[in-house]
Amino acid sequence: MAAQASRVLYDADTAEPDDYRRLYLTQLHQAPKQAFDIALVGWRRTHQPDLFLNAVAAAVAAGKPAWLTQAYDGLPANEIDRLQRLPGYWTGLAALHASRNQLNAAQAAYARALAISPDDDQLWADDLWMLVDHHDRQTLSALLPKLSSSAGDHPTLWSPMAAGYALIGQPQHALPLLDRQWSRHAGDPAWLAAYADTAQQAGHPLIARRLRRHVFEHLAARPDTPAHASAIQRDRLLASLATQLLPGDPARKWIAKLARQPRSAQARAEVLAWTLQLDTDDSARLWRQQAYGPSNALPAWARLSLALRADDASSAAALLSHDLDALPVQDAANAASTLGWTPLATQLYFDDLRDRSDAYDALSAFRPLALAGSDRIGTGLALMRASGLSLIDTHLATRHWLTPGLALAGRVDLGAQSAYDNSLLGPPPTASRQAQLALTRTLRRGSFSASLGGGRNLAGYLTAGAGWEYRWSRRLSTTASLAYGATPSASVPLQIGAREDRLELTASFEPTPRNALYGSFHTGEYRAQGGGYLGGITALSLDVEHRLWLSPPSLRISASLSGARFRRAARLPAQLAALVPAGETPDVGFFIPRDYAQACVGGGFNDRYQQDYTPLLRPFASANVCANSDYGPGYLATAGVALPVAGPDHLALSLQLGTNLGATGSTTQTLTLSYRYYFKPID
Template sequence: MSNSKRNAGGSERPITVPFWLIALLAVLIGGALWMLFPKQDLERRLSVTGDDSELSYNYLSNLLKSDPGNENLRALLKAKEERLQAIKLAREEAAKQALPSAAVQAWDHWQAAYQGYLEAQKQDHRAGGQAEALAPQVMQALKDVPLQGLTQEQALYLASSALVLKDAPLALGIYDDVAERQADPARKAQVYESAARQALGMSLYEESARLLRQASATTEDVQQSRAYLWQALQVLQSGNRANEALALARQQEELLGSDPETLRKLIGLARAAGNRAEAERYAKRLLQLSLLQQWQTQVAGASGAGPDPVADDGAWALQPVAWTAPGWRMLRTADPVRKPPPGLPFDDKTYLLGYEVFLENRNLEDAWRVATAAVRQAPQDMAWRERLAQVSEWMGQQQQALDNWLVIAQNTGREDAWKTVMRLAPGLFDDRALIAGLRHQLSRRPQDAALQQALVQAYERQAEPGEAIDYLQKHGSTPQSQILLAQLAERAGRSQLALQAWKRVLADPEQRTPAHAMPAAVLALLQGEPALGLRWLEDAQTRIPAGMQDEGEYWRLLGDLAQDQRQEALTLKAYRRLLQTPHAGISDYDEVIRLLQRADRREAARMSLHAWEQFHDVRHLTQAFYLLEDLEDWTQIGSQVERILADPALVKRLQGQPTFFQILGAYYQRTAQSKKAMEAFEKGLALDPGSTPLRQGLMWLLIDTQNAAALKLLLAAAEPVWARDADMHGALAAAYMTLSRPAVALERYLKPHRAEHADDFLWMMQYADALEQNQQADRAWSLRQQLWTREKVRARAQDGAAALAARKWLTAEGLDEVQRQARSRLMLFHTQGDAEFALMRELLRMDLEGGRREHSAAAAELAIAWLQERGEYQAERGYLWQQYARSRSKSTSSPLWAEITVALAEKDVAQAGQLLQRHDEALPRYDRINAAAMVGDVRLAQTAAFESMADQPDDDPLHLALTEQLLAFSDYGGLQLRNRRMDAIDEQVSRLRWHVGLNPRWALDLDAEDVRRTVNKNTLVRGPSQERGIGLRLTRKTQSASSEFMLGRRESLEGYTPMQFTQTYNVDSRWSLQASLGRHLATQETLAMRMGGMKDRVSLGSSYQLSRLDQITLELASERYRVQSGARVGSGNHATLQYLHTYRSEAPTLQFGAFTSWHRYSRNDPALLQGRDAAILGYLPPFNDPTIDYLLPRSFRFSGLQMMFNTGYEQQYTRALRPYASLALTHHSVNGAGYELGMGLATSLFGADHLALGLNLSKSGINTVGNTRELLLTYRLHY
C-alpha cells in the first residue's frame, strides 16, 4: 500500500525566529559574557593567594594560554613553578631524612598499591571489578604503614585514603591520632575540621558531625567553636538527622547564643525536625530579642541631648497618608477590637519567619499580631497584606480582612482578591468596599442591570448619590440603566437630570408603559413640562397590562394632569375609567361630579345621587340638590326630599346629622318657605352649633329675606363666636353690607382676606361692591377694571377670539351661574353707547332661552342697575312694576335698593315714606338719610346720620366731600415763607395772601410779596436788587370754563406793572383748552433777568384725558424779553409736552410722568444797552464784560421723568398729617443731567387751617445753573 504522504505537496517549515536574529542574539550574549568575565579580579586573587596546589598551577597555565601576551600572568606562573619546585625538593629531602627504611618501604608499597587501586577504579567499567578485588590488599598495605613515623600530611593522606577505601573507623582513628599529636588547640581543631570535611565527602554524616563537635570542643575561640558547632548541626540536618541536630542545639544553647541570625537558624532547624513547639519557642525569643533591641535603641536615644523621644510603635504606618502609590488607596472601614500588636522594627525575614512558625503551630493570635505589625510598617507590601487578610479572616476579624483584601485588589487588580472583597463586603455591610468591588465587576460587565442596581443602592447607603449618578451618566446606555439614573436623580433632588433620563427612555414608544410613564409624568409636571408628561401617560393607555395593581393610580394621575392642561374631555374619560376599577374612592366621584358640572350638570346631579347611594355622605345629597336647583328641576328636588321624608328609617338616621337640616333648610329657602327654612337651620344649629354651613345658611336666609331686625339681633348674639371662623367672614361681610355698614365689612372681614382671594373672581367682585358702597368708587372702579382686563385676557387665551369669548360668557356652558352674572355686569359697565345697548338686549334675550317665559332675578336686577346707571328712572320704575308685579303668586320681591333709588330720584315722597316705614334700617345708609330728609323727619335723618358716622368713622370720601363743600366757599388768609439758595445769591421770599369768596362763581385774591436777596459768590454777581410787589387776582368759574385776570405792581431794579389774562375751556369731560396773554410779567430766564428783567407772553395749550388715570398736555408759548426800563433784549419760543399717569387716585396719591420742552431764543448783545437800560449790567463784578449769555441763555432742550406722591396736599386742605414728595430726573441739553427733589408735610392744626412745610433740592434746572436749595413754609386760615 502506497504512502499517501508522498502525494501531498511539500510544505515549508515555519520559522518562528529568523536566523539573522539568532546570530545577533548570540553575538550580544557573547559580548555581554566577555564584558562580565572577571579577568582582572582573577589575576588579583591569584597574585595574593598562598595556594600552591596543582589546581592553582593548572588554572594559571590555562589563563596564560587564553592571554599569551599578559606579562603579569607569565610572572605569576614563573613564581608558582619556582615555589612548587622548592616544595618538591623539600619533601624529597624530608622523606630521606625522616623515614627509616622499613617505614619507607611500607609507605612505598602502600602508595604503589593505592595508585594501582585508583587506576583500576578509573578503569573499573573495563576491568570488570578489578578495583574491588584490589581493595583488601590496598587496605592491608595501608594498615602496615607505621603511623608513628609519618608526618601530619602523610597521616592525613592515609586517613583520607582509608575513607576512600571505606574503612571509616581506621580513618577516624588516624585523625584522632593526628589530632592528639597537636599541641596547639587551634591546630587540633583544624585537624578535626579537615577530617569532618573528608568524612562528609564520603557521606559519613554522623562521623562528620562528631568530628566537628570535637573541633568545637577543642578550640579556645568561642566564635570558631560556635561556627564548628553550627557546621555539625548543618551536617546532621543534611544527613536527615534533624531531631538529633535539634537535640544537640538544645544542649549547646549557651554556646550558640540568642542573636537573631542564630535564632532564625534554630527556627529553621526546628521546623525541619517537625518540632513546631520548639520552633514557636525560638520564634518568640527572636521577636523578644527584636523588641529588646528596639528598647535599647530608644534608651540610647533618650540618653542623648534634645527633646524626650516618643516611642514609635509604627502605628502611624496604618494611617492613609503614611504611604501612597498610584493605583491604590487605603479605605478605612472599621477598627478591629484587638489587643495592640507588638511595635517591632520591621525586618521582613524575622517577621516572615515568626509568622510562618506561628501559623504552622496554629497560633493565629500571634501570627495576626506579627502580620499587623508588618503591615503597619510596610503598608506597600502586598504579600504582608495578604497574610494579614488571611489570618484575620481565620480569626474571625472579617472587617480587617476585608480592608486588606480591598487594598490588595485595588493595587494589584487580582481577580481572587476582588472575589474575596465581594464575598466579605455584603455580610459586613461595608458599602465602600462593596462599591469598589461592584465597579470592578462592572468594568467587565458594564451593562449588567443587577450590578448597576446594587452599585446605586450601595452609593445611596453611603449618602453619595452623586457618585452613582456620575457613573450611570458615563456608562448607562440601556433603558434599564437610564431608568435607574432617573429614579436615583429624582431621589437625590436633581429633578432636571432625572427628567432628561426619562426623556431618553421614553423616546422609545415601546418603553411608554404605565409603570414608566407615571413617575416620568409626575417629574415632568414638577419641572414645568406637564404637557410632555400628559403625552406620555396618554400613550401608555394602550399598554396597560391585565390585572395591573396600580391601574387606579394610573387613571387618577392621567386625569389630574389632563385637568391641569385643561383637557376636560380626557380628564373626564380618565376618571370615568377610574370609577370602573375597585380603587375608586369618594374623592374620585367628587372629581367626576366637578367635571360634569361644566359639561353636563344633569349628569353631574345623577352622579352625585349615585355617590350618595354609594357612600351615604350627606354632602353628595347637598351637591345634587344644588345642581338640580341650578337646572330649576324642582320636580326632581321635590321628589328627592319626599323620598327622604317618606323613609322613616332614613329620616331617623338623618335627624341626628346637622347636614340634613342644612339641605332641608336650603330647599325650603329656595322654595320661599322661609319659616320652615328658619326652623330647619335652627334645628341643625342645635345639633351642631359650630357648623359653618348651617351658620351661613341662616345668615344668608336673613340676608335674602331682608330681615334687618333679625339680622342685627343675630349679629349681636353670635358675631363674637362666629367671627373666629374664617369661613364665616364672607357671610358676615354680606350681613354688614345689607345693614349698610360696609366699613365694618371691609375692616373686619374683607381686607384681611384680600391677598388670599386675589384670584377669586366672585370674592373680588364682592370686595369691589363693598368699596363702592363705602364711597370708595375710584378704588371699586379700578378693581373692576383689573378684573375685567384679567377676565378678557383669560377668555382670549382659552377661546382665541374676544368675540367668541364674549359670546360664550353670555351662556351657561362651562361656567358657574353666579360667575356668569358677575361677568355680565362687568361687560355691561365696561361698554358704552350702542354697543352697551346691544349687549343689554342680548343678555335679556339669552336669559329667556331654554323655554323660560320670564327673566331670572339676576337678569332683572342687571337691567335695573343698567337703567339706573343711565339715569332712566322712569323706565326703571316701569320695569320694576312689570317684572315684580304686586301679586302673592310671586316668590320673589323687587330689589329694595332699586325701589328707593327710583323714589329718591323722582322725588316720590309717598313711595320713599312707605319704603322708610317698611324697611327703615334695611335701607342703604345714605338713602335712609335722604329719605328721612325728604319726608321731613329731621330727627330720623339726624339719628341715621349719627349712626352712619359712628359705623363709618373712616369714610374719608364722605368727610372730604363735606369738608371741601364747606371750605370751597370760605374766605381765608395765608402766609408763605421761602428761603432759596442759588449759585450766586440767596433769596428770602415773604408773601401774604387774602382770599375772598364773592359767590360760588367769583373769587378775589390779594397778594403782597417781599424778596430779599444777598450775594453768596462775589465772583458771579454783585449788588443784587431787592424786590417788592402787590397783586390782585380775580377768578370766575363755571361748569365748562374758568377765567382769571391778574394785575399787580412790582419794584425791583425798576418799577413795572404786570398784568395777565388766562382762559380755560372744557370741550368735554376729557379735553380742555387753555390760552393766556400777559404783559410785563416777571421772568427767570437768567439771574440778571430774574432781578432786572420782564417779559410779554402769549401761550396756547391743550390737555387731554386719555383715560381716568392718564393725561397728556401740550403748550406752545411765545415771549418777548425786556429790561425793566423797557429796552428789548430778545425773544423766545417754547413748546412743552407732558404725560402724567395717576397710579393711585385715593390718598395717598401716586403719579408718574414724563416731560420734554424745547426753548429757542433770539438774543441781542447786552453790550449795546445804554443809559438807564444799561443799569442791569451793574450786577456784573468789576472788570467783567457782559457776554451774549448774560441776559438770555442759548437755545436748549429740557427733559425728564418725574414721580409725585401726595403733592396736591401742598396746597389742598387735609385734616390728617400727610407727607408729600416729588422726584424728577432731568437732562438739560446745555448744562447736562440734573434732578429735582421735593418733600414735605401737610396738615391742619386747628381744624379750619392748613400748614405745609417743605424742602426742595435741584440741580441744573430749567432756569437755574448748579445746585438750588429751598425751604418752604405755608400757612392759611379759613374763616
C-alpha cells in the first residue's frame, strides 16, 4: 500500500525523497530497469546523493554499461564535486571504465574510492572481483600478496582472493581461503564444484573427484532447482560434472543421453571412455560393437585402456613404444606407472610441465612419482626417555631401485642405552643394534614386500617379515603383514628383552574428502631374547578423522577407541631377571602389561609432513588427550618443523611428550631429527 501511494505521488511528480527510495526498493529485484529509472529521476529532481548511488548500484548489479553511461553523462559540475566525496561514485565509474576495457582508469577509480574508505572490505572485494572478471593477472599478482597478511580477519575478501589466486595460477594459496568458507557454502553445489576445480588445479585430483561426485549426487537427487541457481545453470552444472567424473559415478543418465548419438564422434568417445572404466566388460564390448564396429577403428587411448584392463602388458608396452604420440600424456604416464616404467612416466609428466608451466595436475603427479621412483638415503637421531630407559638411537637407511617396480631397502640401527631411574628398570645392555634388508615389489593396485634381518640387545635374534597392501578403490585400502622377531611396542622392558611374532591387519576408508575411518587388528606372541615364552597380545583400534582444512595447514580433528588383552606365561625366563628393578620379585607381570581400554580425542595440522616431502618449510603439531582404563588420564603431543635443505630432500625436527597411553603408565619424551635425500631431481 505504501508503494502504491508512492507510485501515485511519483506519477504526479510530487514525490518526496523517501517515495523514490521506497519505489526503488520495491522494483529493484523484479524490474531493475524501472528501479534504475526511478532512482535516476529522483536524483535529478531532489539532488539526494544516495538516489544517484542507488541508480548506479542497479546498473552495476544488472551489468548494463548503457545505464551507467546514462547516469554519468551530463552531471552538473557542482554535483560532481559533491558526489566525488562518496566511494560509490568512484566504484560506479570504475565499472563504467571496466565495461569499456579501460582497466587502468577503472583501477584508478577504485583507488580514489579506497582512499575515501580504506577500511571498507566490500570495496576491496569489488575491486578484486573486477580484476578477476577482466583477467587482469598482472594487477592481481601485485595486489594479492599485499592483502594476504590481513585477509584472515576479513571474510569478505576470502572469495575474491581465492578466485584471484586461482586465476594467476597459484591455487595452493586459494584453497586455504576456500577452506575457511566451507561451513557456509557446504550446501551450495556451484560453490563446491568451483572448489573441486581449484583442488584439481592445486594437485589434489582425488579430493576434486569426490567433491564432484557429492555435488552430482546432490543435484541428481533433487529435481527441483536450488534457490540460488536457475534450471539452465543446474543442467549445465550436471553436464559439466558428468563429463569430469570417472566412470562408475552416478552420472549415468547423462551418459545415456550421449549413447543415443552413436554417429557423433564426440559422443562415441565419451561413452567409450565411460564404459571402459566400468567394473565389467559387457557394456564396453556392446558399445564398441554398436558404435564402432569394423569400420571405425578404436582410438589409441581406448586400446591402451583395454590392454590394461586385461592385464595385457605386452599390448600396453607396444602402444607405449609405437603409438606414444597418439596417447594423452596423462593416460600414457599412468600406463607407464602401472607397467612399472617409472622413468618413462616421470619423463612424460616432465615434458608436459615443460610445455605447460601451469599444468598443476601434471606437477602434482610428477613430484610423488619422481620421489617414489628415486633412490634415496637417510639418517636420523632419536633421544628417548621412557619408563626408566634413556636411549640414544641413530639409524642409516637407503633404498635402491633394482628395476622399475622392484626396490631394495636397507637399514641399520645403533643405540646407546642406560637406566635413569633404577626403581622403574634394572640395568639394560649398554648398546642395541639391528640391521634389515627389505625387497618391495609394486603391483598394479598395491605392493608386496619381504624382509630379513637380525640384531642384538639382551641377546642375538633374527627378524623376518612380509607385507601386502591392496587398494580396492580410491576410498578403501587394506594391508596385511606378518613379522617374526619384530620389536614389541607394549612396554620398554619388552622392547629390550623380547621379540614379537605378530599378524597385523589394517583398513582405511574415506567416505568423503573430509572424513576418514581407520581400523586395525593386531595379534602376537612374545618370546624372550635368548629363548622362552613370555605371553601374547590381541589389540583392536578404531580411529575417526575429520579434516577441517584439506590444504596446508591441513587442520584435522580425530577420535579413537582402542584396547588390548594380554596373555602371560607361567614363569619368567631367567635371562630377563636382570631387567627387573632391584627389590622387586622377578615376574612375567613386570614385562607383560595389564589389559586396558582407551578413548582419545585430539587434532593436529600438517601431520603428514613429518614423513612426506614438502617444497616449503612446514610446521606441524598434533595433540590428543586420553582416558585409559588402567592408568587414568593421559596425553600425547607432538610439534616440529619439516623443510627442504638442498632441493630434493627432507629434514624434520620434532619433540614428542606423552604420559599414560596404551599399556605404558609413565612419561615419555622423544626428540627426533631425521634427514632424507632423493637422488633424482624433482624440479
